[in-house]
Amino acid sequence: MINVRIWNENIHDKEERIKAHYPQGIHGALAGIFSDCENVRVTVGLLDDEDQGLSEEALADTDVLIWWGHHAHDKVTDENVSRVIRHIHGGMGFIPLHSAHHSKVFRALCGTSCNLRWRHGDRERLWVCDPHHMIARGLPDHFEIPAEEMYGEPFDIPSPDETVFIGWFSGGEAFRSGVTFHRGGRIFYFQPGHEEYPVYLNENIRKVIRNAVYWAAPCEREHRCIECINAAAPEGEKA
Amino acid sequence: MINVRIWNENIHDKEERIKAHYPQGIHGALAGIFSDCENVRVTVGLLDDEDQGLSEEALADTDVLIWWGHHAHDKVTDENVSRVIRHIHGGMGFIPLHSAHHSKVFRALCGTSCNLRWRHGDRERLWVCDPHHMIARGLPDHFEIPAEEMYGEPFDIPSPDETVFIGWFSGGEAFRSGVTFHRGGRIFYFQPGHEEYPVYLNENIRKVIRNAVYWAAPCEREHRCIECINAAAPEGEKA
Amino acid sequence: MINVRIWNENIHDKEERIKAHYPQGIHGALAGIFSDCENVRVTVGLLDDEDQGLSEEALADTDVLIWWGHHAHDKVTDENVSRVIRHIHGGMGFIPLHSAHHSKVFRALCGTSCNLRWRHGDRERLWVCDPHHMIARGLPDHFEIPAEEMYGEPFDIPSPDETVFIGWFSGGEAFRSGVTFHRGGRIFYFQPGHEEYPVYLNENIRKVIRNAVYWAAPCEREHRCIECINAAAPEGEKA
Amino acid sequence: MINVRIWNENIHDKEERIKAHYPQGIHGALAGIFSDCENVRVTVGLLDDEDQGLSEEALADTDVLIWWGHHAHDKVTDENVSRVIRHIHGGMGFIPLHSAHHSKVFRALCGTSCNLRWRHGDRERLWVCDPHHMIARGLPDHFEIPAEEMYGEPFDIPSPDETVFIGWFSGGEAFRSGVTFHRGGRIFYFQPGHEEYPVYLNENIRKVIRNAVYWAAPCEREHRCIECINAAAPEGEKA
Numbered sequence: 038m039i040n041v042r043i044w045n046e047n048i049h050d051k052e053e054r055i056k057a058h059y060p061q062g063i064h065g066a067l068a069g070i071f072s073d074c075e076n077v078r079v080t081v082g083l084l085d086d087e088d089q090g091l092s093e094e095a096l097a098d099t100d101v102l103i104w105w106g107h108h109a110h111d112k113v114t115d116e117n118v119s120r121v122i123r124h125i126h127g128g129m130g131f132i133p134l135h136s137a138h139h140s141k142v143f144r145a146l147c148g149t150s151c152n153l154r155w156r157h158g159d160r161e162r163l164w165v166c167d168p169h170h171m172i173a174r175g176l177p178d179h180f181e182i183p184a185e186e187m188y189g190e191p192f193d194i195p196s197p198d199e200t201v202f203i204g205w206f207s208g209g210e211a212f213r214s215g216v217t218f219h220r221g222g223r224i225f226y227f228q229p230g231h232e233e234y235p236v237y238l239n240e241n242i243r244k245v246i247r248n249a250v251y252w253a254a255p256c257e258r259e260h261r262c263i264e265c266i267n268a269a270a271p272e273g274e275k276a
Numbered sequence: 277m278i279n280v281r282i283w284n285e286n287i288h289d290k291e292e293r294i295k296a297h298y299p300q301g302i303h304g305a306l307a308g309i310f311s312d313c314e315n316v317r318v319t320v321g322l323l324d325d326e327d328q329g330l331s332e333e334a335l336a337d338t339d340v341l342i343w344w345g346h347h348a349h350d351k352v353t354d355e356n357v358s359r360v361i362r363h364i365h366g367g368m369g370f371i372p373l374h375s376a377h378h379s380k381v382f383r384a385l386c387g388t389s390c391n392l393r394w395r396h397g398d399r400e401r402l403w404v405c406d407p408h409h410m411i412a413r414g415l416p417d418h419f420e421i422p423a424e425e426m427y428g429e430p431f432d433i434p435s436p437d438e439t440v441f442i443g444w445f446s447g448g449e450a451f452r453s454g455v456t457f458h459r460g461g462r463i464f465y466f467q468p469g470h471e472e473y474p475v476y477l478n479e480n481i482r483k484v485i486r487n488a489v490y491w492a493a494p495c496e497r498e499h500r501c502i503e504c505i506n507a508a509a510p511e512g513e514k515a
Numbered sequence: 516m517i518n519v520r521i522w523n524e525n526i527h528d529k530e531e532r533i534k535a536h537y538p539q540g541i542h543g544a545l546a547g548i549f550s551d552c553e554n555v556r557v558t559v560g561l562l563d564d565e566d567q568g569l570s571e572e573a574l575a576d577t578d579v580l581i582w583w584g585h586h587a588h589d590k591v592t593d594e595n596v597s598r599v600i601r602h603i604h605g606g607m608g609f610i611p612l613h614s615a616h617h618s619k620v621f622r623a624l625c626g627t628s629c630n631l632r633w634r635h636g637d638r639e640r641l642w643v644c645d646p647h648h649m650i651a652r653g654l655p656d657h658f659e660i661p662a663e664e665m666y667g668e669p670f671d672i673p674s675p676d677e678t679v680f681i682g683w684f685s686g687g688e689a690f691r692s693g694v695t696f697h698r699g700g701r702i703f704y705f706q707p708g709h710e711e712y713p714v715y716l717n718e719n720i721r722k723v724i725r726n727a728v729y730w731a732a733p734c735e736r737e738h739r740c741i742e743c744i745n746a747a748a749p750e751g752e753k754a
Numbered sequence: 755m756i757n758v759r760i761w762n763e764n765i766h767d768k769e770e771r772i773k774a775h776y777p778q779g780i781h782g783a784l785a786g787i788f789s790d791c792e793n794v795r796v797t798v799g800l801l802d803d804e805d806q807g808l809s810e811e812a813l814a815d816t817d818v819l820i821w822w823g824h825h826a827h828d829k830v831t832d833e834n835v836s837r838v839i840r841h842i843h844g845g846m847g848f849i850p851l852h853s854a855h856h857s858k859v860f861r862a863l864c865g866t867s868c869n870l871r872w873r874h875g876d877r878e879r880l881w882v883c884d885p886h887h888m889i890a891r892g893l894p895d896h897f898e899i900p901a902e903e904m905y906g907e908p909f910d911i912p913s914p915d916e917t918v919f920i921g922w923f924s925g926g927e928a929f930r931s932g933v934t935f936h937r938g939g940r941i942f943y944f945q946p947g948h949e950e951y952p953v954y955l956n957e958n959i960r961k962v963i964r965n966a967v968y969w970a971a972p973c974e975r976e977h978r979c980i981e982c983i984n985a986a987a988p989e990g991e992k993a
Contacts, residue, residue: 126867126910128647139982146865149937150843152982159993162749164429164450168741169606169699174734178430179749187993190403190442191417193843193980195937196915198676199697203429203442203450208993210985211403211442211450219677220866220912221647256652263646263910265856265869268927271640271657276876276904276925365628365671367886378743385626388698389604391743398754401988407980408845408938413973418988426754432604432741434698437674437915438936447754449746458916459627459673460886495891502671502885504617504630507688510879510896515637515665515686642907642928656908668881668920669895681907681920681928689881689920689928 039077039254042099043067044090046109047083049232058235063105066237070247077250084109091117097260101130101253103246104137105230111141118142126221127260130253132246135230138188146220147194153212154189160207161185161229163214163241170201171252172215172225172245180241186231188212194226202245204228215245221262223253278316278493281338282306283329285348286322288471297474302344305476309486316489323348330356336499340369340492342485343376344469350380357381365460366499369492371485374469377427385459386433392451393428399446400424400468402453402480409440410491411454411464411484419480425470427451433465441484443467454484460501462492517555517732520577521545522568524587525561527710536713541583544715548725555728562587569595575738579608579731581724582615583708589619596620604699605738608731610724613708616666624698625672631690632667638685639663639707641692641719648679649730650693650703650723658719664709666690672704680723682706693723699740701731756794756971759816760784761807763826764800766949775952780822783954787964794967801826808834814977818847818970820963821854822947828858835859843938844977847970849963852947855905863937864911870929871906877924878902878946880931880958887918888969889932889942889962897958903948905929911943919962921945932962938979940970 043064049055050062059066064081071077080099082090084106091113096102102121106113118141125131125146133143138151161182165173189210195218202215214228227245230236237243270276282303288294289301298305303320310316319338321329323345330352335341341360345352357380364370364385372382377390400421404412428449434457441454453467466484469475476482509515521542527533528540537544542559549555558577560568562584569591574580580599584591596619603609603624611621616629639660643651667688673696680693692706705723708714715721748754760781766772767779776783781798788794797816799807801823808830813819819838823830835858842848842863850860855868878899882890906927912935919932931945944962947953954960987993 145862148863148865150980150982152980154983154985156985156987156993162448166429166431166452168430168739169697169733169735171734181749189985190405191407191980192405193938195912195935196436196438198913199435200439200452203452205444205448205450206993207991208987209401209444209991210988211444213405213439213442218912219647221910255647256649257647261646263867263869263908265867266871268871268873268906270873270925271659271927274924274926276873276923384623387624387626389741389743391741393744393746395746395748395754407978408936408972408974410973420988428746430741432699434673434696435676445754446752447748448752449749457673458886460671494886495888496886500885502628502630502669504628505632507632507634507667509634509686510688510898513685513687515634515684640926644907644909644930646908668883669885670883674914674916677913678917678930681930683922683926683928687879687922689922691883691917691920 039250040098040100041071041077041103041250042080042082042095043103044082044105046106047085048108055232058238063232063237067103067246070243074247084112089113089117091121093120096120096124096129099124099129100255101132101250103132103134104140104142105134106140107136107232110139113141118145122146123262124260127262128255128257129222129260130255131222131224132249132253133226135228138226143226146218146224149195150193152193154210156187156208159185159187162205163202164205166203167199167201170199172201172248174248175244176241182229182236182239184234185229185236188228222255225249225253278489279337279339280310280316280342280489281319281321281334282342283321283344285345286324287347294471297477302471302476306342306485309482313486323351328352328356330360332359335359335363335368338368339494340371340489342371342373343379343381344373345379346375346471349378352380357384361385362501363499366501367494367496368461368499369494370461370463371488371492372465374467377465382465385457385463388434389432391432393449395426395447398424398426401444402441403444405442406438406440409438411440411487413487414483415480421468421475421478423473424468424475427467461494464488464492517728518576518578519549519555519581519728520558520560520573521581522560524584525563526586533710536716541710541715545581545724548721552725562590567591567595569599571598574598574602574607577602577607578733579610579728581610581612582618582620583612584618585614585710588617591619596623600624601740602738605740606733606735607700607738608733609700609702610727610731611704613706616704621704624696624702627673628671630671632688634665634686637663637665640683641680642683644681645677645679648677650679650726652726653722654719660707660714660717662712663707663714666706700733703727703731756967757815757817758788758794758820758967759797759799759812760820761799761822763823764802765825772949775955780949780954784820784963787960791964801829806830806834808838810837813837813841813846816841816846817972818849818967820849820851821857821859822851823857824853824949827856830858835862839863840979841977844979845972845974846939846977847972848939848941849966849970850943852945855943860943863935863941866912867910869910871927873904873925876902876904879922880919881922883920884916884918887916889918889965891965892961893958899946899953899956901951902946902953905945939972942966942970
C-alpha cells in the first residue's frame with residue numbers, strides 16, 4: 038500500500054472559471070488519478086487545514102507527497118516547510134507540480150532559485166527523453182497539451198539526475214519539463230498543470246503522475262534521516 | 277597554446293552546393309573560428325590523409341579534437357578509433373559536431389546507440405540552459421539557426437554531466453543540443469551543423485565552438501591513461 | 516515474476532580450492548540467493564554452453580543479467596557481446612560483479628577502461644553511502660568481508676549516477692564499490708566477490724545482490740531500443 | 755586576475771594550541787597558499803568584521819570564496835547567508851573547507867543535511883579518483899595527512915557532479931573527501947583541515963586548494979542570477 042498525500046494551496050480552485058473544469062479542486066482532480074489503484078491510499082491536505090495540512094502525524098504516514106501551490110508559497114510557515122523537508126530527507130517521495138517550482142520546499146531542496154521564463158497562453162508538446170524510465174511507462178513518444186502556460190529555459194536548477202521529459206512550446210521555447218533529483222527521498226518535478234486549463238484531466242498527464250508515485254515511493258515505511266554521529270572506530274580497528 | 281585538431285571526413289565538401297558556402301570545406305570554416313586566437317594552433321586531419329589523419333604523432337600533439345563526420349563513419353578503421361579513444365581517455369578534449377553523434381568514437385564513449393529522430397529542412401532556436409557555463413560565455417539567452425536539420429528526442433545518450441543548450445525546432449521537436457560528458461578528457465557534443473546550410477559561419481555558433489575548445493583543453497600536455505595496477509599496500513600499511 | 520539470468524565463465528569454479536566453498540560453482544552460489552524469492556525465476560548461462568549461454572532466446576526472456584567473469588573476458592565473442600548490449604539498451608538490467616569490471620560488456624557500456632588498482636589478500640569494510648537506496652535496503656550502516664581482493668582508486672569509470680557503497684580496505688585503499696549507471700537498462704556494478712573467498716555466501720552481500728535485482732528489473736517485459744527515425748513533423752505542425 | 759576571498763569565523767584561531775601551527779590564523783595559512791600566484795589577489799573576511807566580512811561590496815568583488823567555519827555557523831546572519839548564496843547563484847565560486855560541511859551556506863546549496871560520521875584523532879590518506887580533473891593537477895596518486903579528524907560515510911549530500919578525492923581513515927572509515935557541485939557558480943567541498951593539526955601547511959593540500967580556485971573562478975566578472983521573466987514569444991513566433 039502506498040500512502041499518497043496531495044497538498045494544494047486551494048486558492049485558484051475557488052474561482053468559477055477553475056471550478057468549471059476542476060469542480061472538486063485541483064486536489065480532487067489529482068486524487069481521481071488513483072481511484073482505480075487498489076494499492077494506493079490518498080489523503081488531501083490544504084493550506085487552510087489545521088497545521089496547513091502538513092502535521093507531523095500526516096507526514097509520518099505519507100509515502101509520496103504531491104504538491105500544488107502558486108499564489109501562497111510564502112504563506113506556508115517555515116516550520117511546516119522544515120517538517121516537510123525533514124520527511125523528504127528521511128525518504129518520503131516528493132512530486133512538485135507546475136508552479137510548485139517556486140515553492141519554498143522545492144527551492145530549498147534544489148539549492149537554486151528555480152527561476153524560469155514564463156508566458157500565459159501557449160500550446161505544449163511533451164517529448165519522452167528516457168522511454169525506459171518508470172515514469173514514462175505506457176506513454177507514446179510524445180503527446181500534446183492543447184493549452185498550457187509556457188515555462189522556458191533557462192530553468193535555474195542543479196543538473197538533474199535524469200531528464201525524463203522535454204517540453205516544446207508553440208511560441209518558440211523549450212523546457213526540461215520532467216526532471217528527477219534525490220535528497221534522501223526521490224523527487225520528480227513535473228511542469229504541466231496551469232490552473233486555467235484542465236491539464237490534470239489529460240490521460241497522459243494522469244499516467245505520468247501515477248507512474249511517478251510508484252517510482253517515488255520509498256522502500257521503507259519509516260522516514261529516517263542521516264544523523265551526525267560521533268562514532269567510535271568499528272570493532273577491531275584502532276585509529 | 278592550445279593545439280586544436282579539426283578532423284573532417286571531407287565528402288560532402290566536394291559537392292558544388294556545399295562549396296557554395298564552404299569553399300574551403302567544413303574543416304576550413306571551422307579552422308577560421310580560431311584565426312584571431314593567438315593561443316590556439318590549428319591542424320587539420322582528413323579521412324583521405326595518411327593514417328586517415330589520425331596518426332599517433334598527430335594525436336599526441338592534440339589538446340582538443342573537433343570531429344565532423346556523416347557518410348563515412350564506418351570507413352574510419354577500428355585501429356584509428358581505438359587510438360582516438362585512448363587519447364581521450366588520457367585527457368584529450370573531444371568535440372563531436374552534428375552527425376558525429378553516430379561516429380564510432382562518440383558512440384563508444386557514450387556506451388549507447390546515440391540514436392535520435394531527424395528530418396531535413398527545419399529551423400532551430402538554441403536556448404542557453406546554463407548561462408554560467410564557460411561554453412555559453414558571451415551568448416544571448418537564445419539565438420536562431422534559420423535553416424538546420426531537425427534532431428529530436430529521444431536522444432539515446434547517458435544522462436549528460438551538463439545540459440548547456442536545448443534546441444527548439446519549428447516543426448515541433450526539441451533536443452538536448454549541447455551536452456557535456458567526461459571520459460578522462462572532456463567531451464562536448466554540439467548538434468548544429470548540417471552540411472547543406474552555412475551553420476558554421478553563424479557568429480554565435482562560432483562562439484560556442486571557440487568557447488568549447490577553451491573548456492575542453494586538458495591541464496596537462498601529455499595524455500596519460502589510468503592503468504590497471506597490481507599495487508603494493510601504501511608504505512606503512514599492511515593488509 | 517522477474518527472470519534473472521546468471522552468467523558465469525565457470526573456469527575458477529573447477530578448481531578444488533574454489534569448489535571447497537562453491538561446490539555448485541559461483542553461479543550456484545548466486546542462484547541460491549533467490550531460492551526463497553517466489554517472484555524470481557533463475558536461469559544459468561555458462562561460457563561453455565551453446566551460444567556461450569547468451570542466445571537471443573535466452574536474453575529476450577531475461578529481465579536482469581548477473582555477470583561473473585575474470586580469465587575469459589576475451590573469449591566471449593563480439594557477436595555475443597553486441598547482443599547483450601543491445602538487450603541492455605532495450606531495457607534489460609545488468610549486474611556485473613567483481614572482476615566483471617573488465618568484461619567487454621561493462622567496458623563498452625561505460626566508454627572507459629574501467630581500470631583500477633588491485634592486490635590479493637586484504638580485508639574490506641563496505642560503507643553504505645546512500646541508506647535510502649533500494650539496493651541498500653535492510654543493511655547495517657557498514658559490514659565486513661573478512662577476506663577479499665583489494666580494488667582501489669582511481670577507478671576509471673564515468674561519474675556514476677549514484678554511489679551506493681564505498682569500500683575501505685585494511686591495506687590502505689578505498690574504492691567506489693557499488694555504483695549505478697543507466698544505458699537504457701539499469702546497471703549496478705558491485706565490487707565484492709573474489710573467487711578465492713566465500714564472499715557470495717555472506718548474508719549482507721546476498722542481500723545487496725537480491726535488492727539489486729529488484730532495483731534493476733525493467734518495467735516492460737519486452738526490450739525495445741531507441742531507433743534512429745527519419746520522422747515527419749508531428750500532426751498539425753509544419754517545419 | 756582572480757579575486758579570492760578567504761572567510762574564517764576566527765574562533766579556534768585565538769587558542770594557543772592553534773596559534774602554535776597557525777600563528778596568523780587559519781585564514782593566514784590559507785592566504786599564504788597564493789603568495790606566489792601573480793594572478794590571484796587575496797582578501798580576508800572574518801566573523802567579527804563589519805558586516806561579518808560579507809558585505810555586498812566585498813562579495814561583488816570576489817571571484818572565489820573560501821570558507822572555514824565550525825563553532826559559529828549559527829552566528830552568521832540569515833541576511834548574510836542569503837547574500838553569499840545570491841552571489842554564488844550569480845556565478846561566484848565557493849570552496850567550503852572541512853567543518854564548513856555544516857555551514858548554513860553549504861547546506862542551503864546542497865538541499866540536504868550534510869550530516870556525516872566523525873571522530874577526533876585519526877590518520878587520513880587521500881586517493882585521487884579523477885586524475886584528469888583540474889583540481890588534481892600535479893598531485894601524486896595518493897597522499898597522507900598524518901593527523902586529521904575522521905569524517906565518514908554516509909555523507910548526506912546530493913550525488914556530486916564529480917568525485918575528485920576519496921579519503922581512507924586508519925580507524926576504518928572512508929569518505930567522499932573532495933566533491934564538486936554547481937549552483938550557478940562552481941562549488942568544491944574539501945574535507946581536510948581540522949584546526950588542531952597543521953593540515954593547511956601540507957604542500958599537497960595547498961596544491962588542491964590552489965587548483966580549486968583556478969577551477970572555480972567564473973568566466974564573467976559580474977555575478978548575474980537567472981531571473982524569473984514574463985517573456986514575450988521570440989520575434990517571429992506566435993504562441
